[in-house]
Amino acid sequence: MPERLYGIRHHGPGSARAVVQELERQPPDVLLVEGPPEADALVRWVADAGLEPPVALLGYAADDPRRAAFWPFAVFSPEWQAIRWAVERGIPVRFFDLPFAYRLTDERRASPPDAPDAPAGPLTQPLPGPDGPSSSDPSSGEPNTGTDPGGPDAAAAPAEAEGERAQPRRPVDPIGELAAAAGYDDPERWWEDVVEHRGMPAFEAIAEAMTAIREQSPEDPDDLVREAYMRGVLREVRKTYEDIAVVCGAWHVPALARKVAVKDDTALLKGRKKAKVDFTWVPWTYGRLASWSGYGAGVTSPGWYHHLFTSADEVVPRWLVDAAGVLRAEGVPTSSAHIIEAARLAEALAALRGRPLAGLSEVTEAAESVMCDGEPLRVELITRKLVVGERLGGVPDDMPAVPLAKDLAAQQRAARLKPEALERALELDLRKETDLRRSRLLHRLRTIGVPWGEPTSTRRGTGTFREEWRLRWQPEFAIRLVEGSMYGTTVVAAATAKVVRAAHRAETLADVTALVETCLLADLAEAYPQVLAALDTRAALDADVNHLMAAIPALARTLRYGDVRRTDVAGLATVTSSLLVRVCAALPSAVGSLSDEAAKVLRDRVDGVHSAVGLLEDDELRDRWLSTLESLAGRADLHGLLAGRLTRLLLDAGRLDGAEVRRRLRLPLTVGTAPAHAAAWVEGFLSGGGLLLVHDEALLAVLDDWLADIAADAFDDVLPLLRRTFGAFEAGERRAIGERVAGPRTGGAGRAAGGLGFDPARADLVLPTLSALLGREIR
Structure with a gap:
């Protein structure tokens, strides 16, 4: 008897009910489902209670896991319901779409080395590389162009060669044509009315409508190849089984029902090569199933469809x-x-x-x-x-997977940290054993390119007792774990190997310095000696004082807070001290004749080193550093930004008293000094905060007098610098400074009495109006 073709809409709950009804009414001997045949061995897992949709079949090239694709399934997907129905009844199930191994070797679909692969298939989606954009961004992969009744295939249009005509493509939205013919503007509503709500088997009507549409549409070359392979599988299965049920996208039904010579199908498939691929089940989310995520066969409302079906x-x-x-x-x-x-x-x-x-x-x-x-x-x-919705599926613990993924699952259980699709905040106290374990796991995963957690506080870099994270599990992390397997079979081994490799390949001192801090945060004890050796080598070869200064803060944090994370940082103190000594020796020759931009960079570097010296708690190094700043602060060729900043640092450190600071401030603020230079000096001096001006009235008076004496033609040049400086102060500091400036020191009987220049006589003028508005006398 001829096979029964059930043309469905991918991820349509009405289609799912209709398929199950038809299978119950007339059970087949074998079930063929549109999907990758390499995943046939994984079909049995559909009956496992631990495989909880939404889930996806993950296929990837064994030699390059970045070349991968997903085939997602929800509980309301017709394919999922058909497979589950058959497996529970012991009926054989086969996927019969074009093998994924063929698609990976299709030269027309070959992606550039740094781009994601986007094989065709009704349930596939382009993926990012390990450091690329999220697959939720449609621009992260090649564009989705083909369309099945439930949505586009994730088929990438090949680049058009020079002088070559583009191949014709199928209609962008054939289901939209059916909806329009029925008088619907929205294809989703048409499906709801015709299939989703009525639950009526409409397979014959849909097949007839699709046949009419395909007769008027150009054929897609990719569909022709896929359908040739499907017909070949059908011919093979007919030799063994009589009663065959086929579940596939409605677009393919006319092609499968059409009689085509074997030689014609063979000619389309001739010469194709197979790549070595692996498959497994991975959790999926409804967010990734939605069409807005860039998934070609997605639906706009997976959460609503879940509700309709359940x-x-x-x-x-x-x-x-x-x-x-x-x-x-x-x-x-x-x-x-x-x-x-x-x-x-x-x-x-x-x-x-x-x-x-x-x-x-x-x-x-x-x-x-x-x-x-x-x-x-x-x-x-x-x-x-x-x-x-953001429902996250699950897979059984004994599901075949790479060892790294299995180790991660064990680590997640040990740390009591469950993956979730919805973003959530996590605050860790590193003094607690469980929180410390969680912190190390999250940092190790970031090292191997699995950013399950993103730090949300700057405190993460100082190694204090608390860390704040934002956690969100993404389905594509499954690919990252496969890629990370080349570095090791456990999370700590993979992170260690990747850090060591990065240390050996590092070209700058800053690259190695970051790895030292990574070793601390992720507790990679075995990587630390090799990273430290690379740091010592790079520090000896690098003569750029900016590079040396940029390296010191991270090293100081590692030294100061290594004990908080119970990390051995032996040997790092010697390297850090050596770097600081070299900075002190090289800084005098690096501060002269700087542009405004270079001065800002160096100011930030100086601030970083100054803070790091405070963390080191080494009196000898601190004295050396402050002595270097003293020798630089009085130089005539020093940029105003640096001169002001060094003066402020020396004041805060107790190396200068208030009288000396006021004397130095008056020098750039005297008549004859360029206002821009004076403003840069003030910006550098005050960038540490405005409380100094609140408490030192004499210093405030010097600054106020200078500001009042600036000529009108120069004031426009000075104003942006001053506005930027005072705008960085806290609101309370700005208010207090304003009160000081407007207080008794400015003169006037009224201002002396009121502080802010309050004039009681002028205020009395509004009292009659207020009394009339409020209906009562105001005194």
Whole structure:
């Protein structure tokens, strides 16, 4: 008997119900599903309770894991439901799409060495490289161009060679043509009305409509190859089984039903080579299943479709109850009356529009009007949490995977740190054993290119007792783990090997310095000696004082806080001291005749080293450093920014008293000195904060007098510098300085009495008006 072709919409809950109904009505001897045949051995896992959708088949080239693709499945995906139905009943299941191994060797699809591969396939998605952009960004890979009824194939259009005509492509949205023919502007609504809500088997009607569309559309060369292979599998399966069920994208049904000579299909497949590929199951998220993420076969509302598929009855009220829960969690008062009225409004809207049931658009409009008070942010919250959703799937612990992924799973359990799709904050206290274990794991993963956690506080770099992170698990981290396997079979071994390799390849001192801090944060004890040796070598060869100064802060943090993380930092003190001595010797020749930009860079370097010296708690090194600053601060050729900054550092360190500082301040502020130079001096001096001016009135008076004497034609040049300087002060500091400037020192009887220049006589003029406005007499 001829095989039964079930043309479905990828990730359509109505299609999923219809397929299961047909399979129950007429069980087949074998089930063929559109998908990569290399994953046939993984089909049995669908019956495992630990494999919880959304999940995805991950395929990758064995010799280059960056060349990879995902085939995602949700609980409402027709393919998932069909496979699960068959596996539970012991019916054989085979994937019968073009092998992924062929796609990787397709020269027309070959990606440049630094670009992600984007093989064709109804459930595939382009992926980033290990250090590339997120796959949620459509621009991160090659563009999705083909389209299955449920959405585009993630098929990359090959580059058009010079003088070569572009190959014809299938219609961008054939399902949109069906919807338009039925009078619908939105294909999603058409599917909801025709399939999702009615749950009616429409396979014959869909196949007929697709046949009509394909007759009027140019053929896609990629589809022709895929369908030739599919027909070959069908011919092979017919030799063994009589009753065959086929589940595939509706676009392919006409091609599979059409009779084509074997030699013609063979000619299309001739000469193709296979690459060595591996497959496994990995967790997926609804955010990655959504079409806005750049996934070609995605749907706009995976969370809503999940609700449609899993809710047996009362679909709209249950959805609105969940929406109310989302709003309540954010502090928005939402009562049961809101839910009842929103449900009534959704049903009324559906009736007015002639729809069989309220769909997502009616439910959203009702929730916006009744529950959200028309607030777009509340509607966006419901959309993010419910319409799209961020459900994260799971895979069994004994699922075949690379050793590195298995070790990570064990580390996650030991640290009691569960991967989650939703972003969440995590604060760690490194004095606690569990939090210290978590910190090391997160830092090690970042080292091997798996940024599960992103530090959110600058305190992370100082090694204090607390760290703050933002955690969010991304499905593509599975690829990074496969890539990281080349460095080791455990997280710590892979991170160690990668750091050692980076140390050997480092070309600058700053590169190695960062690795030293990485060894501290991630506790890579075995990598530390080799990184330290590389640091010593680079420090001896690098003569640039800026490079030497840039290296010292990270080394000082490592020395100071190594004990907090229980890390042995022996040997690092000698290297750090040597660098500081070299900086003190080279700095005098580096500060002369600097441009404004170079002065800013050097000012920041000096600040960094000064803070680092404070962390080292070495009196001898501190005296050497401050003596160097003293010898530089009085130089006539010193840029004003540096001169002011060095003076401030010496004042804070107790090397200068207030009288000497005021004397030095008057020198650049005297008549005859360029206002721009004076303003740079003031900027450098005050960049440490404004409290000094609050407490030293004499210093404030010097600065105020200079400012008042600036000529009008020069004031416009000075103002931006001063505005930038004072704008960096805290609001309380600026207020206190303003009160000081406007206080008794400025003169005037009224100002002396009021401090801010308050004039009681002028204030009395507004009292009659205030009395009339308030209806009572104001004195």
